[in-house]
Amino acid sequence: GAGVSQSPSNKVTEKGKDVELRCDPISGHTALYWYRQSLGQGLEFLIYFQGNSAPDKSGLPSDRFSAERTGGSVSTLTIQRTQQEDSAVYLCASSGSNQPQHFGDGTRLSIL
Amino acid sequence: QKEVEQNSGPLSVPEGAIASLNCTYSDRGSQSFFWYRQYSGKSPELIMSIYSNGDKEDGRFTAQLNKASQYVSLLIRDSQPSDSATYLCAVNIANFGNEKLTFGTGTRLTIIP
Numbered sequence: 001g002a003g004v005s006q007s008p009s010n011k012v013t014e015k016g017k018d019v020e021l022r023c024d025p026i027s028g029h030t031a032l033y034w035y036r037q038s039l040g041q042g043l044e045f046l047i048y049f050q051g052n053s054a055p056d057k058s059g060l061p062s063d064r065f066s067a068e069r070t071g072g073s074v075s076t077l078t079i080q081r082t083q084q085e086d087s088a089v090y091l092c093a094s095s096g097s098n099q100p101q102h103f104g105d106g107t108r109l110s111i112l
Numbered sequence: 113q114k115e116v117e118q119n120s121g122p123l124s125v126p127e128g129a130i131a132s133l134n135c136t137y138s139d140r141g142s143q144s145f146f147w148y149r150q151y152s153g154k155s156p157e158l159i160m161s162i163y164s165n166g167d168k169e170d171g172r173f174t175a176q177l178n179k180a181s182q183y184v185s186l187l188i189r190d191s192q193p194s195d196s197a198t199y200l201c202a203v204n205i206a207n208f209g210n211e212k213l214t215f216g217t218g219t220r221l222t223i224i225p
Contacts (some may be wrong), residue, residue, distance in 0.1 A: 027197065033212065042217040043156070056212065091155055100146055101213060103155040 002026070004104035006092050012110045015084060021077040021107045025094030032075050033101060034067060037086040046090075049075065080107075087111045115139060116203050118216035127225050131188040135201030135216055138182065145177055146185045148200040150218065156200055161185060191223045 005024040012021055025032050034046040045059035049069045060066070064082075067074040079086055089108050093101040117136050125131040131146075144163050148156035162168045162175040162184065174187040184203075188195055198218040204211055 035213075035215075043202075043213070043215040045212040045214070048212050051199050059212065100144075100158050102158060103148075105155050 004092055004094050004102060006104035006107050008107060010108045010110075012112050013082060015082060017082055018078065018080045019082055019089050019109065021079075021092075021109070023032035023077070023092030023094075023104060024073045025092070026074065026092045026096075026102060027106075029096045029099075030072070031095045031101075032069055033093045033095075034075070035091045035093065036037065037091060037106075043091065046077070048081050048086070068104060082109075082111045084111045114216070115210060115214045116201055116216040118199075118219045120217055121220040123178045123219055124222045124224055125170050125190055125191050127193060127223055129191055131191045131195065131221055131223070133186040133188075133199050133221065135184045135186075136182055136203075137184070137203045137212075137214075139203065140182065142179075142180075142182075142203045143203050144204040145175070146202040146204070146213065147173075147175060147184075147186045148193055148198055148202060148215075151197075154208050182222075185199045188221075193223045193225055196221060 007022045030047045030051045033042040039042050041100050045069045048056040064080045065076045087110050089106045091106045093103045095101045115138050147160040149159050150156045160175040162177045168175045172189045178187045198220045200218045201216040202213040
C-alpha cells in the first residue's frame with residue numbers, strides 16, 4: 001500500500017507475556033519512528049531509525065522495550081514481560097529525506 | 113514547563129466561524145513545526161507544516177509561526193463539523209521533520225452546527 005502499515009491493529013495479551021509489533025514504512029522512506037499514545041495523553045517518542053545510523057533509543061521507557069529495523073525497511077518493536085502500564089496505542093511513522101512524518105493506523109495494545 | 117504546550121480545550125466554535133488554535137514551545141533551537149489532526153480512535157494526520165516566520169496558507173488552513181515569541185498557531189476558516197477533532201502541535205529540532213517530534217497534548221475542537 002501507499003501508507004505506513006502496522007500490524008496487528010489490536011493486541012490483547014496477559015501481563016508478563018512478550019509482544020511484537022510490526023511496522024512497514026512507506027516505500028523509499030529512510031527514517032522510521034515509534035511513538036506511544038496512552039489514553040488521553042499526547043504522543044510520546046520511543047525510538048528513531050535513520051538509514052544505517054545507530055538508532056536514537058532515548059525515548060524507550062525501560063529495558064523491556066527494544067526495536068530493530070531489518071534491511072532498512074520493516075521494523076519490529078518488542079515489549080518483554082508486559083505490564084499493565086504498557087497498555088497504549090503504539091504508532092509508527094516514516095519520513096523521506098527532508099519530508100514530514102506520516103503515521104500508520106497504530107496497534108492498540110491491551111494488557112490484562 | 114512542558115516542552116510543547118497547548119490548551120487542552122474543549123474549544124467550541126460555531127459552524128462557519130474561524131477556529132484559532134495555539135501552541136507554545138520551549139526549545140529555541142526548534143526548526144520545524146507541524147499541525148496534525150486526530151479523529152477519535154484514529155492516527156494523526158498531517159495537515160500543515162511551517163518552517164519560517166510568518167503565515168502559510170493551504171485552503172481553509174493558515175499556520176502562523178513566530179520564533180521570537182516561540183509561538184505557532186493554526187487558523188481554520190469557514191469551520192465545518194468535519195473539522196471536529198483533536199489538533200496536535202508538534203515541534204522538531206531538525207529541518208523538515210527529520211529527528212523525533214515533540215508533541216503537545218492536543219486541543220479538542222468541536223464545531224457546532
